Amino acid sequence: MAQNTTLFPAIGSLAVKADESVDVPESKADDVEDKAVQEVDSLCMNCREQGVTRLMLTSIPYFREVIVMSFRCEHCGTSNNEIQSAGTIQDTVEEGTIYTARILARSDLDRQIVRSPSCEIIIPELDLTLPPTSRGQLTTVEGLIRDVYADLSMDQPLRRIQDPEGFSTIQGLLDKLKAILGDEDDEDEDKDESKTGEVTTVKAADKDVPLPTFTLKLDDPAGNSWIEFLGSMGDPKWNMRQYRRTLEQNVALGLVSGDDAASAAGNLITVKEGDEITTDAVTDDEVFVFHGHCSSCGHPLDTMMKKVTIPYFKDILIMSTNCDRCGYRDNEVKSGSAISEKGKRIILKVEDREDLSRDILKSETAGLSIPEIDLVLQHGTLGGRFTTLEGILNQVYEELSDKVFAQGDASQPTDRVKNAERPFTVILDDPLANSYVQNLYAPDPDPNMSIETYDRTWEQNEELGLNDIKVEGYESDARKEAETLESDVVEEASKE
Numbered sequence: 460m461a462q463n464t465t466l467f468p469a470i471g472s473l474a475v476k477a478d479e480s481v482d483v484p485e486s487k488a489d490d491v492e493d494k495a496v497q498e499v500d501s502l503c504m505n506c507r508e509q510g511v512t513r514l515m516l517t518s519i520p521y522f523r524e525v526i527v528m529s530f531r532c533e534h535c536g537t538s539n540n541e542i543q544s545a546g547t548i549q550d551t552v553e554e555g556t557i558y559t560a561r562i563l564a565r566s567d568l569d570r571q572i573v574r575s576p577s578c579e580i581i582i583p584e585l586d587l588t589l590p591p592t593s594r595g596q597l598t599t600v601e602g603l604i605r606d607v608y609a610d611l612s613m614d615q616p617l618r619r620i621q622d623p624e625g626f627s628t629i630q631g632l633l634d635k636l637k638a639i640l641g642d643e644d645d646e647d648e649d650k651d652e653s654k655t656g657e658v659t660t661v662k663a664a665d666k667d668v669p670l671p672t673f674t675l676k677l678d679d680p681a682g683n684s685w686i687e688f689l690g691s692m693g694d695p696k697w698n699m700r701q702y703r704r705t706l707e708q709n710v711a712l713g714l715v716s717g718d719d720a721a722s723a724a725g726n727l728i729t730v731k732e733g734d735e736i737t738t739d740a741v742t743d744d745e746v747f748v749f750h751g752h753c754s755s756c757g758h759p760l761d762t763m764m765k766k767v768t769i770p771y772f773k774d775i776l777i778m779s780t781n782c783d784r785c786g787y788r789d790n791e792v793k794s795g796s797a798i799s800e801k802g803k804r805i806i807l808k809v810e811d812r813e814d815l816s817r818d819i820l821k822s823e824t825a826g827l828s829i830p831e832i833d834l835v836l837q838h839g840t841l842g843g844r845f846t847t848l849e850g851i852l853n854q855v856y857e858e859l860s861d862k863v864f865a866q867g868d869a870s871q872p873t874d875r876v877k878n879a880e881r882p883f884t885v886i887l888d889d890p891l892a893n894s895y896v897q898n899l900y901a902p903d904p905d906p907n908m909s910i911e912t913y914d915r916t917w918e919q920n921e922e923l924g925l926n927d928i929k930v931e932g933y934e935s936d937a938r939k940e941a942e943t944l945e946s947d948v949v950e951e952a953s954k955e
Contacts, residue, residue, distance in 0.1 A: 565641075572684075601662065640663045709755055742766070758782065762778055778792075805888075819894075
């Protein structure tokens with residue numbers, strides 16, 4: 460960690476170092492060691508003359524190490540800017556990330572964005588999707604919108620003549636983008652020119668005009684993109700979700716060869732007509748084996764499933780997958796009972812290391828928070844887990860260490876919580892009530908733990924897909940629908 464801090468200092472310290480280097484005479488600039496920006500002579504691919512490439516190795520707080528590159532040729536004026544991740548592609552299949560930010564105020568246009576070459580950007584309100592590019596980008600939300608506006612406006616005069624329908628469609632999108640930027644109708648940027656000829660550019664975030672709200676999504680299978688949150692990871696307008704990469708995405712990232720993917724697709728396992736099918740109840744002693752293919756490398760593997768009964772709670776299903784070929788491992792926990800009518804919130808006060816040995820079941824719909832260190836994990840983060848409190852805290856620490864705790868002192872409060880060196884509170888909120896924390900005093904009440912039940916909101920039911928579920932009377936509805944369809948057919952036939 461110390462070595463990474465030396466090679467990739469924080470971007471704020473680099474800015475201070477760059478300001479200090481301004482006062483250094485040019486004759487001594489080359490003798491200054493450990494400069495903020497390194498310069499390398501490079502060949503310009505446009506005019507074949509010598510240009511200069513500037514490299515800055517830095518770390519973005521709460522994200523990771525990056526390399527910012529800038530090339531400029533003084534002979535022909537060619538310039539190019541690019542950003543590359545200095546880390547590795549996340550080697551676990553759950554490390555694809557989707558960042559979502561709700562842009563509700565003009566101040567949100569200043570949020571920083573790191574876009575890797577494999578990142579896809581989506582703005583649902585505008586029906587706009589930006590596919591992966593050939594190079595990375597470090598910008599802001601405003602900078603991204605301005606780049607899209609400039610690219611789409613470039614060929615509009617020609618498109619007006621050759622493709623009027625496409626012109627009108629794109630012009631409608633340009634009008635929406637201009638409303639977001641707050642630009643005047645007759646100019647792309649709000650500029651005030653003084654008497655001396657100086658031009659002042661007003662940022663879109665500083666303009667006093669209404670902002671059409673929109674949602675910005677960054678979908679990166681490599682996990683190397685990021686959008687800034689404000690304050691802490693509990694920012695209500697910011698969300699991060701991890702997902703399992705598909706085999707096609709691993710092929711696109713170069714993690715799996717195309718030949719392996721083709722062989723996996725040609726060897727799908729199907730249920731044969733003569734295979735024995737049983738309807739017997741699942742017992743606690745049985746271990747079921749499901750044949751399938753690894754979503755990472757495409758080779759055959761087996762998934763084991765076993766039912767476990769947790770005392771004073773309910774039945775759960777534990778599934779384990781292990782690929783001998785690529786080393787991919789995955790463990791998941793599913794509820795084996797019916798959906799609860801109400802949600803459940805478990806509040807545990809941890810006072811010593813004995814509490815860290817409590818068993819904990821965190822379902823895939825549960826969120827976890829520790830107010831003392833401002834830690835908030837959104838619902839679904841880390842998936843389903845059946846472990847101890849110490850185990851889940853260690854996993855949270857490992858998952859976030861590269862993004863949040865790489866800043867030195869920021870990890871100290873979390874270390875104290877992880878080792879129970881200070882009292883803290885764990886809040887497990889599960890809308891489906893499928894989560895559990897061991898009661899050390901069972902069947903008596905636990906003095907350090909309280910359990911609250913609450914009615915789910917309509918939005919929570921909608922997100923869980925419960926509003927469209929009908930478990931009673933669906934047979935009669937289907938029968939009525941069939942009778943109505945039959946009567947309509949008969950009526951149409953009689954008319955003919």
